[in-house]
Amino acid sequence: MPAVLLVALVAAVATLPLWPFANNYIVALAVRTLLFIALGQAWNVIAGIGGMLSLGHGLFFGLGAYATGLLFNSFGLTPWLGLFPAMAIAAAAGLLVGLVTGHLRGIYFALATVVMSLAFEKLARYFVDLTGGDTGLSVTFRGDAPWAMQWRGPTAFLFLSLAVVVIYYLATRAILRSRFGLELQAVRDDEGAAAASGVNTFRTKLLGLMLSAAMTALVGTLYMQFYLNIDPSTAFGLFQAIQIQLPALIGGLGTAGGPVIGGALMILVSEAANIASGKLNLQGVDVLIYGLVLLLVVMRAPLGIIGEWHRWTSRRAGGAR
Numbered sequence: 001m002p003a004v005l006l007v008a009l010v011a012a013v014a015t016l017p018l019w020p021f022a023n024n025y026i027v028a029l030a031v032r033t034l035l036f037i038a039l040g041q042a043w044n045v046i047a048g049i050g051g052m053l054s055l056g057h058g059l060f061f062g063l064g065a066y067a068t069g070l071l072f073n074s075f076g077l078t079p080w081l082g083l084f085p086a087m088a089i090a091a092a093a094g095l096l097v098g099l100v101t102g103h104l105r106g107i108y109f110a111l112a113t114v115v116m117s118l119a120f121e122k123l124a125r126y127f128v129d130l131t132g133g134d135t136g137l138s139v140t141f142r143g144d145a146p147w148a149m150q151w152r153g154p155t156a157f158l159f160l161s162l163a164v165v166v167i168y169y170l171a172t173r174a175i176l177r178s179r180f181g182l183e184l185q186a187v188r189d190d191e192g193a194a195a196a197s198g199v200n201t202f203r204t205k206l207l208g209l210m211l212s213a214a215m216t217a218l219v220g221t222l223y224m225q226f227y228l229n230i231d232p233s234t235a236f237g238l239f240q241a242i243q244i245q246l247p248a249l250i251g252g253l254g255t256a257g258g259p260v261i262g263g264a265l266m267i268l269v270s271e272a273a274n275i276a277s278g279k280l281n282l283q284g285v286d287v288l289i290y291g292l293v294l295l296l297v298v299m300r301a302p303l304g305i306i307g308e309w310h311r312w313t314s315r316r317a318g319g320a321r
Contacts, residue, residue: 006169009260013162017155028154029271034161035223037263040247041168042215047245048253049172049181050208051188053106056097056113057244059120060090060213062235064220066124069137069230072148079149083221087214094213098206105191114241121236136231139224149225157226164222165260168215172256184208185254216244252304261305 016022016030039061046052067086071077101112124131131137142148151157175181183204186194195201224230234240243266251262 010162010166014159016158024154027158031154031157031161031226033264033267034165035219036243036267037247037260038161038164038168038219039216039244040259040263041172042212042219043244044172044248044253044259045175045215046208046212048248049175049188050184050205052205052209053110054113055110055241056117057216058236058241059093059117060216061220061240061244062120063090063093064217065224065230065235066131066137068221069139069224072139078147079221079225083218086221087217090213090217091210094210095206098209102202102205114238117236117241118238121232124232124236134231136229138229141228161222164218169256169260176256250304252306255306258304258306
């Protein structure tokens with residue numbers, strides 16, 4: 001993504017509360033978009049750069065949300081500090097997942113990760129006293145309490161989530177240029193050749209998974225504080241796992257800008273489908289429209305929007321010569 005476009009997007013989002021048509025609904029929608037962009041960025045580290053297509057990132061998202069909420073409700077620990085143990089717990093879970101599934105590849109790795117996430121969904125429903133069961137875990141609302149990462153309006157969360165997206169974007173660019181990033185890409189492209197070249201593939205995959213898990217947990221913390229509730233399905237369910245992947249898949253796997261573009265398009269399509277469903281008074285049509293549009297995007301742009309853009313510009317450059 002060109003730097004000028006990134007600066008323009010950041011400026012547009014940062015000034016959104018000043019726009020004439022902006023209200024709490026519009027700002028909250030922008031916050032939701034930014035949260036899913038950040039989730040896509042976190043997933044992109046291990047899946048797009050490392051080639052490990054995890055279907056179980058809901059596990060790390062849910063751990064981040066539940067850990068922060070429980071620490072706040074039970075011990076009064078501010079989420080500004082609670083996010084660190086939440087990220088550590090998710091990283092430890094990533095280490096465990098990597099140790100158990102590190103020898104698996106492709107669809108077998110994906111299936112193993114989704115099974116673990118769904119297992120935590122069942123556990124969250126069973127331990128009602130701890131997690132709230134099907135009702136979910138709610139965070140005590142303290143009103144305008146910056147120390148508790150809580151505000152009555154969504155504007156503060158707009159800036160907070162925007163900062164996370166920008167940091168994740170810059171971090172992804174740094175990873176892509178680093179030795180660690182090159183090793184991840186080597187594992188993705190040909191694990192056998194990477195090992196023969198001296199790359200410790202198992203360690204590289206473990207570190208990538210732990211980093212991706214910690215980044216995902218941080219977004220789980222923000223989600224928990226913004227919505228003040230998390231339930232087992234939202235945290236660990238299959239639909240959430242799919243939602244986490246879509247920004248990178250639509251925008252472009254393994255690129256820094258892909259999840260940004262893909263996440264914005266995903267939420268735009270989702271919201272438009274919801275509005276259309278309400279206007280037509282047809283229950284479920286929103287999911288159908290949403291799925292069809294995303295399917296069309298994936299079919300027409302299998303490399304993602306950024307990948308297709310690079311291919312198109314390369315063809316034009318070749319034709320010009």
